[in-house]
Amino acid sequence: MHRKQEGSSLGFLALQASIIMCLPFVVCRKSTGPVVIFNFGDSNSDTGGLTAGLGLEAGYPYGRAFFNPPTGRASDGRLVIDFLFNRLPSTAKSGRRREATPPLHHLRILIAKAGHQLKPMLSPSNCCHLLPLLDWYFIETRNLGSGDLEGEGDGNLGGRAMVELQRDGGCGLMCEYLNTHYLSPYLDSLQPNFPNGVNYAICGATTLPRYVPFNLNIQILQYKHFHNRSVELHSKGFKNLVGQEDYKNALYTFDIGQNDLSGSFGALSYAQVIDKIPSFISEIRDAMWDIYLLGGKNFWVHNTGPLGCLPREIAIRNIMNASEYDEYGCIEALNEGAKTFNNQLNALCQQLRSQMKNSTIVYVDIYSIKYDLIANATSYGFKNPLMACCGYGGAPYNYNPEFKLTCLGSDYTVSEEGTSYINWDGTHYTEAANAIIASKILSTHYSTPPLQLDFFCNLANISAG
Numbered sequence: 001m002h003r004k005q006e007g008s009s010l011g012f013l014a015l016q017a018s019i020i021m022c023l024p025f026v027v028c029r030k031s032t033g034p035v036v037i038f039n040f041g042d043s044n045s046d047t048g049g050l051t052a053g054l055g056l057e058a059g060y061p062y063g064r065a066f067f068n069p070p071t072g073r074a075s076d077g078r079l080v081i082d083f084l085f086n087r088l089p090s091t092a093k094s095g096r097r098r099e100a101t102p103p104l105h106h107l108r109i110l111i112a113k114a115g116h117q118l119k120p121m122l123s124p125s126n127c128c129h130l131l132p133l134l135d136w137y138f139i140e141t142r143n144l145g146s147g148d149l150e151g152e153g154d155g156n157l158g159g160r161a162m163v164e165l166q167r168d169g170g171c172g173l174m175c176e177y178l179n180t181h182y183l184s185p186y187l188d189s190l191q192p193n194f195p196n197g198v199n200y201a202i203c204g205a206t207t208l209p210r211y212v213p214f215n216l217n218i219q220i221l222q223y224k225h226f227h228n229r230s231v232e233l234h235s236k237g238f239k240n241l242v243g244q245e246d247y248k249n250a251l252y253t254f255d256i257g258q259n260d261l262s263g264s265f266g267a268l269s270y271a272q273v274i275d276k277i278p279s280f281i282s283e284i285r286d287a288m289w290d291i292y293l294l295g296g297k298n299f300w301v302h303n304t305g306p307l308g309c310l311p312r313e314i315a316i317r318n319i320m321n322a323s324e325y326d327e328y329g330c331i332e333a334l335n336e337g338a339k340t341f342n343n344q345l346n347a348l349c350q351q352l353r354s355q356m357k358n359s360t361i362v363y364v365d366i367y368s369i370k371y372d373l374i375a376n377a378t379s380y381g382f383k384n385p386l387m388a389c390c391g392y393g394g395a396p397y398n399y400n401p402e403f404k405l406t407c408l409g410s411d412y413t414v415s416e417e418g419t420s421y422i423n424w425d426g427t428h429y430t431e432a433a434n435a436i437i438a439s440k441i442l443s444t445h446y447s448t449p450p451l452q453l454d455f456f457c458n459l460a461n462i463s464a465g
């Protein structure tokens with residue numbers, strides 16, 4: 001019986017082989033120290049800034065899949081930025097979270113669908129590159145012979161393969177990982193951990209208008225203030241802070257623009273929104289120049305996702321004319337707006353590469369990653385790509401514009417814990433989706449130039465040691 005199941009599961013894996021590739025390691029060698037990261041943006045990468053700054057708590061079920069109690073992240077668990085840059089802090093409290101050590105020994109692939117789990121074992125040597133950051137790894141495996149796997153399942157699996165690193169001692173391929181903690185929000189007044197860098201991103205942030213907390217130019221002012229103070233204190237002997245050299249080698253990451261577009265589409269005509277886009281891009285240009293003039297030269301810029309595929313955006317518009325939707329049910333005009341923004345952001349990155357001497361600017365096409373996830377939801381093991389996991393009103397979007405009836409209110413309904421939803425609360429992605437998005441980012445297939453994240457590790461040198 002087992003053999004039969006095994007055979008059909010392996011058949012499933014073979015089917016997957018067409019999308020298969022190995023992920024890059026994100027490793028900073030101990031001798032160079034972890035990379036220092038300064039992040040700017042909105043809820044896509046806010047690791048608790050709004051909560052720290054305003055005291056507004058998004059309670060359960062936010063954070064239910066990973067951080068528990070919630071941390072101010074707009075998701076049921078980790079964000080893309082958590083998956084990209086961080087390993088598990090050893091002070092972890094959550095039941096599902098593990099201690100970050102001992103070293104990784106071997107890998108387990110789990111293919112899950114609708115309650116069925118397949119648990120084959122895979123030795124590290126079969127997969128050259130994996131992402132040593134998480135409990136859960138989305139991988140696309142290659143060259144798996146039948147001898148590489150053993151496991152059980154019901155054979156009728158469709159879904160995604162996730163890999164869990166098993167930390168059971170011994171020293172396999174993965175003895176080093178990016179030695180970074182979750183990025184602390186700038187506004188965190190309790191035990192912030194800044195030697196690794198700072199997260200300025202705040203839920204709701206836009207590029208414009210200026211001087212409104214916590215929009216991009218405020219985030220840059222906070223950065224400048226932090227820069228001055230930390231360099232000053234560092235020179236006085238406070239070693240557990242970012243020093244002058246770290247600023248030069250740090251990676252500056254941006255993920256902003258979604259709220260500018262969303263807000264504009266709510267208030268203006270399509271043509272007016274398109275006309276405003278250059279002013280958003282100009283704010284990002286100014287922000288990058290400010291950083292460059294203070295010595296920063298490494299930039300990692302995420303473009304904006306398919307706005308028209310967010311359940312909230314679709315539900316609040318209540319469009320009757322089918323011609324306004326694309327083949328997947330997303331609002332075409334909103335996606336066109338996002339693409340226009342992205343084309344201009346890409347052009348900005350190109351321009352700055354030639355203007356900023358010695359700079360490295362990586363532009364990452366988040367739009368394509370997210371749109372693929374939504375368009376091909378089933379093959380990634382997701383259902384209802386346009387429906388919020390947590391919200392009100394049920395299908396098709398499970399989103400009600402009234403505050404009390406959203407996931408943030410008191411009358412939400414939330415599906416059973418699981419990984420079948422892409423969208424968490426109408427606007428933000430689930431941890432399950434974020435893990436896949438991060439793994440796609442790390443593949444470098446969506447990056448211009450296609451640099452691996454660990455390129456920046458080699459430059460980094462943390463003073464705190």
Ligand SMILES: *[C@@H]1O[C@H](CO)[C@@H](O)[C@H](O)[C@H]1NC(C)=O
Pocket residue numbers: 221224225228
């Ligand atoms: C940082 O320090 C420089 C030089 O002392 C000063 O000119 C600048 O105004 C300071 N900026 C901030 C944001 O504190």
Ligand SMILES: *[C@@H]1O[C@H](CO)[C@@H](O)[C@H](O)[C@H]1NC(C)=O
Pocket residue numbers: 321322323324
């Ligand atoms: C739907 O949109 C199309 C294209 O914009 C338009 O030609 C048509 O008149 C619209 N139909 C309705 C019922 O509004």
Ligand SMILES: *[C@@H]1O[C@H](CO)[C@@H](O)[C@H](O)[C@H]1NC(C)=O
Pocket residue numbers: 357358
């Ligand atoms: C660029 O890098 C080179 C080599 O490290 C250095 O000599 C030069 O001053 C740098 N130029 C700028 C504008 O930072």
Ligand SMILES: *[C@@H]1O[C@H](CO)[C@@H](O)[C@H](O)[C@H]1NC(C)=O
Pocket residue numbers: 019368371372373375376
């Ligand atoms: C869906 O997946 C197919 C097969 O991998 C790919 O060719 C296609 O581009 C994807 N669709 C989108 C919208 O990304």
Ligand SMILES: *[C@@H]1O[C@H](CO)[C@@H](O)[C@H](O)[C@H]1NC(C)=O
Pocket residue numbers: 245459461462463
């Ligand atoms: C890295 O740090 C070491 C010791 O703190 C220092 O000697 C070295 O110059 C630094 N290298 C770079 C590239 O910053």
